[in-house]
Amino acid sequence: MSFLQVRGLVSGYDRGVVLHGVDLDLDAGAVLGLLGRNGVGKSTLIMTLAGLVPPSAGSVLLDGHELAGQRADRIARAGVALVPQGRRVWATLTVAEHLALAARRGRWTVATVLDLLPRLAERRKQLAGQLSGGEQQMLAIARALLTNPRLVLLDEPSEGLAPAVVDQIAGVVTTLRDEGVAVLIVEQDLHLAFAVAGEIAVMEKGALVHRVPTPEFRRDPDTAYRLLGVA
Template identity: 50%
Template sequence: MSFLSLTGITAAYGPSQALFGVDLALEAGEVLALMGRNGMGKSSTIKVICRLLKHSGGTVQFDGRDIGNLPPHKAAQAGLGLVPEGRRCFGPLTVHENLHAAARPGAWDYAAVCDLFPRLGERRDQVAASLSGGEQQMLAIGRALMTNPTLLMLDEATEGLAPVVRQEIWAAVATLKRDTGLALLVVDKSLAELRRVADKAVILERGRTVWSGGIDALDRVVADQFLGV
């Protein structure tokens, strides 16, 4: 059984169907790239995993158990960590307060996060709303790590950031892969960067899994068909 497994997932927002059959599998310690054009169901899939969106069909299994009926806070306690699209830091709180807001005991503490992102340590007492976009993204990643998850999901973590900041984020992802036992699920548009860190990829098209396999097997023909503009 895979560490994370989605089988035949369907889901909707009210009368609007979003997912029509999503399948994916991720092993412990692996990095999975979840890919597809805009609006194809990537964020909805992550919401189903985190229990922020109820699925109407299929199964969601994580770490040996069916989590399909768990409320979101129980899913987080089970080891799911999310860096949401749009960062969603607590603007009025300081960096230190943001990091401790959802902290749970484990290897990832304030010092470890500041080792990964030294700028957060430098801005310890600065409110999140005054940080740059890149610093807020680092804070969002650090906050998720402070929950000490076993699976970390990053939804468009480099979206809208300056190139130099994007490289810092990718370097952090590479460090997490190399130095920790975390499983990672990464949504991003940069195939070149994903190839450097991911073990496998799943491509969604109109709410369905249309391709899955090792990232090295993702050739130009497939990429152009399902990822090209």
């Protein structure tokens, strides 16, 4: 059995269905890049796995334990960490306060996170609302790491960021992969997705319609154009 096993996942908002029976497998230490046009359900899948959107049907097994329908806090305690689109840091809390609130026992401590993301060490006393976009993204990632997750969900982490910051994100994802953490990354930046993901999956109309190893996806521009509209 895969570390993460999703079967027949259905969810949406109000009376509208967005996910139409998603099936997904992800092994520990694997990185899956999730691509797709706008509005196909990528973020809804991330939010449903994190427990922020309740599923109406389906199963989400993490290491054999059912998470579908659980509260978001219980899913987080089971080892799932979310780095949401748009960072969503608390503007009136300092960097140090963010880190203290997120920290749990495990390999990732405030010290090890600040070693990995030294810019945050320089900004420890600053309010999150005063940070640059790249610094806020680093803070959102640090907050997730400090929960010592087994599965990390990243939703558009490179959005609006400078190339140097995107390179830092790639380094963090590679570190997580090497330590056996499973990573699902939704991304529009193909360069980042190709750099970190062992496989690429594509969503259309609320379902996964294509999944192949990253080198195979890169060798098939016709399929990429058909599914994504990019060469």
